[in-house]
Amino acid sequence: MKADPFAQLKLLDIAEIDARILQLRHQLKNLPESKQIAELQIERKKVDDTAIDFRIQRDDLAVAVAKAEKDVEAVRVRRTKEQARIDAGQVTNPKDLERLQAELANIDRRIGVLEDEELEVMEQLDEATKAAAGFDLKIDEFDARIQELTNARTERAADVERELASITADRGPAIEGMPADLMALYDRIREQSGIGAAELRAKQCGGCRLSVEPAELSRIRTAPSDEVIRHEECGVIMVRTAESGL
């Protein structure tokens, strides 16, 4: 293919724009905050999974405390009733009275046992509540950090998008007046390998960074200046400049 050497030089500017566009798109897809957020979310899930057990334990203990309170209350009600019977002088038979007083002593023991049990579950509930609250605090810290990173990511993405929009706007004027066949070839190579054209600089291909074979170099040296040269190794259009080392 033949192309005006000046158009070939302009192709280097276009390649630079396209490289920058690729780079910015890659940046957008790989924002550092996204990786950090993903890592934090994994950590957060681990903590949350552990917290579930403690929350269940806390809720079970709250139910146990309520039941213990009810049990103590029921026995106390019974005691008050029996005591009232004695106080009202309803029990006159000494044997009945003796039996009733023994019963009251029994009830008191029972109340003591139930109160000890109640106290024990209350202490357990207190510990479980503190443990669950500790996990909730950790989760809150994770959420705050994730929110912070999400905001930072939004800001960074906006910066990259702004630059992307600006450089994409530059591309239009850059390709204006370029030969259609040269651009078609350039675009085809670019779609295949990411780079469409590069400078032949100091006998090295700017696309693949390999030194150009001496035989190929001598062919390039004798080729007319409007000949479109492609590197045999990687296929990119190699643009000759004063720095090519020919």
Ligand SMILES: [Zn+2]
């Ligand atoms: Zn190459």
